[in-house]
Amino acid sequence: MEGDAQAPYLQEWRGVFHGRAAAVVAPGSTDEVAAVMRLCHEAGIGVVPQSGNTGLCGGAAPDPSGSQILLSLRRMHRVREVDSANDTLTAEAGCVLATLQRAASTADRLFPLSLAAEGSCMLGGNLATNAGGTNVLRYGNARDLCLGLEVVLADGRVWHGLTGLRKDNSRYDLKDLFIGAEGTLGVITAAVLRLFPRPRQIQTALLALDSPATAVALLPALREAGGDTLTACELMSRTSLAMALAHIPGCRDPFDATHPWYLLVELSTPQAGDGLRGALEKALSRELEHGHILDAVVAESMDQARALWHLRESIPEGQRCEGASIKHDVSVAVSQVPAFLEAASTQVETALPGIRVCPFGHIGDGNIHFNLSQPEAMDAGAFRARWDDCNRIVHDVVTAMGGSIAAEHGVGQLKVAELERLKDPVELELMRSVKRALDPTGIMNPGKVVR
Ligand SMILES: Cc1cc2nc3c(=O)[nH]c(=O)nc-3n(C[C@H](O)[C@H](O)[C@H](O)COP(=O)(O)OP(=O)(O)OC[C@H]3O[C@@H](n4cnc5c(N)ncnc54)[C@H](O)[C@@H]3O)c2cc1C
Known part of the structure; x- marks a missing residue:
């Protein structure tokens, strides 16, 4: 792709990071990615991998020189296999996260990675950034959800690490190097993902609190009440919630009074029945009685639960309006x-x-x-x-x-200097050694994460 056709790939949705590219290439298969990498390796051309382009740190944007190639994974969007008995799904890097969630659901399973960008972000970017989101508390981040990877290396060789094994001590865990590397070590082309039983009961509540210390103190109480069903636990300050309420359609304060802090909690379990609600209500009334919670609402329906999540998810946009x-x-x-x-x-x-x-x-x-x-x-x-x-x-x-x-969004180009200022020099040097070993000519996403 050249000229105007490149525009959507060179500018991210907020318009914060943009660059220029010698070309935008969108291979349709692992072999084609390998061919592109071989050519770039021989010519010493920098390659910037990009999946959904929703990253928040400029990792998927080329530099302004116009000499780098942008490699989009968009055309690689096949779910290759769902193995229900093994609880795994094998998919290509250009699959949109929401598509993967649906594919799991069709097989009566859950793929639990969930973030507000899930309608646009893609598996390759999710793994390259080790994405987090709202369900990390229960299921872990992208790294924890991945069993195997297929990666095209900087010189065009392919590492066929697409294993669905849960036990394999025959090697170094190479996949963990590529996950979270933000495209600086190789191009992820496919992955084997872990699936989980689909939740049959979900309970969502919004709690009003006096301080973050109370929120932290509530965590063990909620775990005690719900066991490992505690799936999400989101803190919101009044200032942030007020911005969502002021600007975003559909946001409504469920409480009559204003409170300094709020905690959105979700419990879920694959067990059928209705015991979860009772457990949650019991825990909340005990905490209300002790004065640890100022007020609480428990969603009566999926619509009400969605309305509570809408408050949380509207904060960034509400803040933008301010x-x-x-x-x-x-x-x-x-x-x-x-x-x-x-x-x-x-x-x-x-x-x-x-x-x-x-x-x-x-x-x-x-x-x-x-x-x-x-x-x-x-x-x-x-x-x-x-x-x-x-x-x-x-x-x-x-x-x-x-x-x-850099907790979950990554380093990209945004935090390279701060990482250099603050990271343990030994750790930085180890990271550079890994980079040199896997990308000796420095063509993989130059200038991102480590220099
Ligand atoms: C509204 C909104 C909400 C968000 N919420 C969250 C959140 O809750 N949690 C969270 O963790 N993030 C969140 N993000 C950030 C972003 O969605 C995630 O980082 C996501 O994982 C990026 O996926 P992507 O496909 O868009 O990647 P891209 O933006 O395309 O790329 C991100 C990085 O990965 C590299 N990369 C992309 N594809 C590959 C590949 N196939 N191989 C190797 N490297 C590759 C790129 O070079 C770049 O460095 C949010 C973003 C938005 C816009």
């Missing part, structure tokens, strides 16, 4: 989340009075989207000019707590 934002995708130990929120909020509010702190995220995994909205009266450009200052403050707090500055 002007410029500076975002952080960070993680700390779950026990440290309250201290992180306290320290990071205090420091950014001191550095920029009037800044609006809108944290929300997957508190059950210790993963907070620590988003900052511009002061109401401030010029958007002037606020964005404080990007590096805010990053430095937040990332320093996270690092001092032993956390990660």
Whole structure:
């Protein structure tokens, strides 16, 4: 593809990252990907793999030189096999995540990876970023859901690692190198994924709380009540929820009063029956009695459950309507989340009075989207000019707590410099050694993750 036809591949949906490419190629098979890689290897041309182009760190955007090739996996969208007895699904990298969920459901199974971009993001990108989402608490992230990979290496050779084995100690776990590598080590062309029994009972509730510390304290109580049925646990600050309520159609506050914090919890189980609701209600009334919960609503129907999730999923768009934002995708130990929120909020509010702190995220995994909205009266450009200052403050707090500055969205090009500033030099050097071993001429997604 050349000229205008390239445009959708070179600009991501927010318009934040864009580049130029010598060509956009969209191979239709693993052999064709291998042929492209062989040519690029021989000519020393940089290759940027791209799947759904929903990544948030600029990993799928070529640089501005116009000398790199963008390799789209879009045409590789076959579900190759569903093995119900083995609880596995084998699919190509260009399968849209929602399609995989449907394929699993058709086989009366669950593929539990779930994120707001699931209608557009694709398996290759999900694995390359080790995507997280809302069900990590119960099922793990993309890495935990993958048993085997097929990968085209930088020189065009193909690693046929498409195994559905759950036990195999005959090798180094090579797949774990490619998962989360953001296309810097090879092109993922297909994967074997783990399937699970489909949930027969799902209970969703929104709890009003006084603090993140209460949310953390509730986690063991919810686990005690529901065992391993606790599937999702999402924290929302009032500031972030208020932005969704103010701007996004269909968002309605289920409580009469406003509260400082909210916890969206979901329990699910493959067991038939109705015992889950009773267990949840019992746990919630005990916590209400003890004053740990200020108020609670339990969804009476799937529609009500969807309405509660709509609140959570509308936060990023609601925040966009409030002007410029500076975002952080960070993680700390779950026990440290309250201290992180306290320290990071205090420091950014001191550095920029009037800044609006809108944290929300997957508190059950210790993963907070620590988003900052511009002061109401401030010029958007002037606020964005404080990007590096805010990053430095937040990332320093996270690092001092032993956390990660790239919890689930990856590093891409966005966080390369911060990674160099903050990562253990030994770890960085090990990463560079792996990169040199698998991509000796440095053609795989140059400039992303490690330089
Ligand atoms: C509204 C919204 C909500 C989101 N919510 C979440 C969330 O909850 N959790 C989460 O983890 N992420 C989330 N994301 C981020 C994004 O959707 C994920 O990172 C997703 O996994 C990226 O998939 P993709 O197919 O779009 O990848 P792309 O954007 O195409 O690529 C992402 C990276 O992977 C590399 N890559 C792509 N395909 C391959 C391949 N076949 N082989 C090797 N490398 C490849 C690219 O080079 C790039 O570095 C969200 C994004 C949006 C827009």
